[in-house]
Amino acid sequence: MKLTLKIWRQKNNKAKGELKTYPIDGIEGDMSFLEMLDVLNEGLINKGEEPVVFDHDCREGICGSCSLQINGEPHGPDRLVTTCQLHMRMFNDGDTIVIEPFRAKAFPVIKDLVVDRSAFDRIQQAGGYISVNTSGNTIDANSIPVNKHDADESFNAAACIGCGACVAACKNASAMLFTSAKISQFALLPQGRIEATERALNMVKQMDLEGFGNCTNTGACEIECPKGITLVSIARMNREFMSASLEGPLSNVWSKKG
Amino acid sequence: MAILSSSIARKVAMALSGLFLVFFLAQHFTINITSVIDPDTFNSWSEFMGTNGVVQFILQPILIFGVVFHFVMGFVLEIRNRNSRKIKYKSFKWNTNSTWASQNMLISGAVILAFLGLHFYDFWVPEITNKYINVVPDDPTHYYTELVHKFESPVRIGLYCLAFILLALHLWHGFSSSFQSLGWNNKYSKGLRGFTKFYAIFIPLGFIFIALYLHFNQIH
Ligand code: SF4
Ligand code: FES
Numbered sequence: 001m002k003l004t005l006k007i008w009r010q011k012n013n014k015a016k017g018e019l020k021t022y023p024i025d026g027i028e029g030d031m032s033f034l035e036m037l038d039v040l041n042e043g044l045i046n047k048g049e050e051p052v053v054f055d056h057d058c059r060e061g062i063c064g065s066c067s068l069q070i071n072g073e074p075h076g077p078d079r080l081v082t083t084c085q086l087h088m089r090m091f092n093d094g095d096t097i098v099i100e101p102f103r104a105k106a107f108p109v110i111k112d113l114v115v116d117r118s119a120f121d122r123i124q125q126a127g128g129y130i131s132v133n134t135s136g137n138t139i140d141a142n143s144i145p146v147n148k149h150d151a152d153e154s155f156n157a158a159a160c161i162g163c164g165a166c167v168a169a170c171k172n173a174s175a176m177l178f179t180s181a182k183i184s185q186f187a188l189l190p191q192g193r194i195e196a197t198e199r200a201l202n203m204v205k206q207m208d209l210e211g212f213g214n215c216t217n218t219g220a221c222e223i224e225c226p227k228g229i230t231l232v233s234i235a236r237m238n239r240e241f242m243s244a245s246l247e248g249p250l251s252n253v254w255s256k257k258g
Numbered sequence: 259m260a261i262l263s264s265s266i267a268r269k270v271a272m273a274l275s276g277l278f279l280v281f282f283l284a285q286h287f288t289i290n291i292t293s294v295i296d297p298d299t300f301n302s303w304s305e306f307m308g309t310n311g312v313v314q315f316i317l318q319p320i321l322i323f324g325v326v327f328h329f330v331m332g333f334v335l336e337i338r339n340r341n342s343r344k345i346k347y348k349s350f351k352w353n354t355n356s357t358w359a360s361q362n363m364l365i366s367g368a369v370i371l372a373f374l375g376l377h378f379y380d381f382w383v384p385e386i387t388n389k390y391i392n393v394v395p396d397d398p399t400h401y402y403t404e405l406v407h408k409f410e411s412p413v414r415i416g417l418y419c420l421a422f423i424l425l426a427l428h429l430w431h432g433f434s435s436s437f438q439s440l441g442w443n444n445k446y447s448k449g450l451r452g453f454t455k456f457y458a459i460f461i462p463l464g465f466i467f468i469a470l471y472l473h474f475n476q477i478h
Binding site for chain 2: 235
C-alpha cells in the first residue's frame with residue numbers, strides 16, 4: 001500500500017522540531033508498524049538522508065520501549081497492542097499517518113521520536129520494590145500463601161511494561177496509571193505489605209516531583225494501555241495513599257511541600 | 259496547606275467538595291420543586307431556610323466555602339495539568355478514548371460558575387440586602403412571588419437552561435468520578451455509576467422543568 005507519513009523530526013533536545021512529510025510505497029499489511037519505519041529508514045539511508053530515530057527493543061510487546069503517538073493515539077488505533085505489534089493492515093491504502101513522540105513535560109524529546117522516560121525509573125526507584133533478605137536464609141516466596149484473586153490481580157498489575165502510553169493519552173499527562181500499577185503489584189501481596197506505607201507515599205511524591213499532571217479520571221489511559229491496566233488500579237493507589245497518609249510516619253505529605 | 263500539596267490529596271479534596279455540592283443540589287432541588295406543587299410549602303420551607311440561624315450562619319458559609327474551594331482547587335489543578343504538556347500534539351484523538359464531558363470539566367465548570375454569578379445577583383444579593391442591610395420587614399410569602407417574577411424573562415430562562423445542560427455534563431463525569439477518586443472502584447461501582455448518570459440527567463432536567471413551568475404559568 002501507498003502511504004503518506006507525517007513524522008516529527010527534531011535534531012536534538014534543544015532544537016525546534018517540525019512535522020516532515022514522507023511518501024512511502026510498497027507497504028504490506030503483514031508488516032508491523034516498526035517494520036514499515038524500517039523500510040522508510042532504509043530508503044532514507046540509501047538517499048544519504050538522516051534516518052528517523054525511534055525507540056524499540058524486543059519488538060514483541062514486552063519491553064515497553066516502542067512509544068509512538070500514531071494518528072493522535074499512543075500505539076495507534078488498535079487496542080491492547082504496542083507499536084511494535086501494530087500491523088499495517090490497520091491502515092488503508094492512501095492513508096496519511098501522523099507520527100509524533102509521546103508528549104509530556106516529564107518526557108522530554110531526545111531526538112525525533114525518542115523521548116526520555118527516565119522519570120518512570122525514578123518513580124520506580126522511589127518505592128517500587130520489596131526488601132528481601134538474601135543472605136542465604138531467604139524464604140521461598142511460594143511458601144507464603146496468597147489467595148488466588150490477589151495473586152491474579154497482582155500479576156495483572158505487573159503486566160505494566162512502563163511504556164508511557166497512559167501519560168501520552170492523558171490530556172493532563174498524568175502518570176497515575178503507571179504509578180498505580182507499580183504500587184498495586186506489591187500492595188496485593190503479603191511480601192509487599194511490609195513497606196506499603198512508605199511505598200505509596202514516596203512513589204506518589206516522586207510522581208508529583210517529575211511534573212506529571214493530575215488525574216481527572218477521563219479514563220483515556222485504560223483504553224490506550226497496551227497491557228489492559230485499568231482505573232481499578234488507580235482507585236487502589238488512592239486508597240493506599242490515603243491510608244498511608246493517615247498512618248504513615250509523619251513524612252513528606254504532612255510536613256514538607258511535596 | 260501542606261497536606262494539599264500532593265496530587266492524590268487534591269484529587270480527594272476535589273471529590274469530597276464535589277460530593278458535598280451534589281448533596282446540596284439535591285436539597286436545593288427538593289425545595290424548588292415544591293414551588294410547582296404547592297407555593298405555600300415553598301414559601302414556608304424558604305422562610306425556614308432564610309431565617310434559621312443554623313442554616314444562615316453555619317450551613318450557608320460552609321456551602322460558600324465548598325463552592326469557592328471546589329472552583330479554586332479545580333483551577334489550580336487545571337493550571338498544573340496544562341503545564342505538564344508544554345508542547346501540544348499536532349494530532350490528538352481524545353474522542354476515541356474518553357467523553358467530551360470528562361475532557362471539558364473546566365468549560366462546564368466555568369459556565370456553572372458564571373451561572374452562579376447570575377443566580378447570586380438574582381436571588382441571594384437582593385435577599386441579603388433586604389434582610390440585613392435595608393431590613394425590610396419580613397414577608398413570608400415573598401419567596402414564591404419573587405421566584406415566579408424572575409422567570410418572566412425568556413432570556414433568563416434561556417441562560418438557565420444552558421447552564422443546567424452544562425451542569426448535567428459536569429455531573430455526568432464528576433459525580434461517578436468522585437467515587438473513583440476516593441478509591442471506591444469495585445463490583446458495586448457499575449450500579450452506582452448508573453445512579454450517578456441518572457442523577458446527572460434528572461436533577462438538571464428537573465430545574466429546567468421548574469423554570470419552564472413557572473415561565474408559562476405566570477401569575478398576573
Ligand atoms: S500502565 Fe499501561 S500504558 Fe501505562 S506504562 Fe504501564 S503498560 Fe504502558
Ligand atoms: S519494542 Fe518492546 S514493546 Fe515494542
